[in-house]
Amino acid sequence: MAIPCPPFIGSEKLSVESGAMSPSSPSPLILTQDELKKIAAYKAVDFVQSGMVLGLGTGSTAKHAVDRIADLLHQGKLKDIVGIPTSKKTHQQAVSLGIPLSDLDSHPVVDLAIDGADEVDSNLNLVKGRGGSLLREKMIESACKKFIVIVDESKAGGSCWC
Numbered sequence: 001m002a003i004p005c006p007p008f009i010g011s012e013k014l015s016v017e018s019g020a021m022s023p024s025s026p027s028p029l030i031l032t033q034d035e036l037k038k039i040a041a042y043k044a045v046d047f048v049q050s051g052m053v054l055g056l057g058t059g060s061t062a063k064h065a066v067d068r069i070a071d072l073l074h075q076g077k078l079k080d081i082v083g084i085p086t087s088k089k090t091h092q093q094a095v096s097l098g099i100p101l102s103d104l105d106s107h108p109v110v111d112l113a114i115d116g117a118d119e120v121d122s123n124l125n126l127v128k129g130r131g132g133s134l135l136r137e138k139m140i141e142s143a144c145k146k147f148i149v150i151v152d153e154s155k156a157g158g159s160c161w162c
């Protein structure tokens with residue numbers, strides 16, 4: 001699914017400033033749902049600081065956050081991160097990207113957890129776990145000081161949004 005994106009996200013402004021496009025004829029920037037997930041996930045990772053113990057979420061949205069954390073570690077912009085994965089899949093992804101990992105036994109307090117959700121309502125109630133890792137998510141996300149849930153607009157619809 002492709003979703004029209006507001007002009008403040010993306011490269012349109014840069015194109016206008018560089019003279020590549022006339023300001024009077026802006027063309028809408030179309031982003032896919034996965035690109036929107038990536039933008040939201042990268043924004044969540046802005047809250048990660050060096051030295052943190054991180055809950056690493058599961059799913060197609062959280063995957064982008066884990067990728068971004070690994071990028072920043074490799075660039076030296078983040079240091080001394082310890083990740084606690086919420087699923088076997090995320091564990092495998094983090095290992096493949098070289099993110100140092102631990103568990104709740106060794107790190108019972110998690111500074112920040114970042115994860116997706118299946119649905120969110122206007123009171124920020126969440127439906128989670130359709131990716132199959134609800135138990136580990138609940139354990140790790142209950143132990144965190146701060147929990148960032150990343151959702152694109154497709155998660156805000158449905159019966160619980162009132």
Ligand SMILES: O=C[C@H](O)[C@H](O)[C@H](O)COP(=O)(O)O
Pocket residue numbers: 057058059060061062115116117118128129130131132133134137
């Ligand atoms: O068990 C799965 C998790 O709760 C996911 O965070 C949730 O299902 C959302 O996944 P996705 O980002 O792939 O929509």
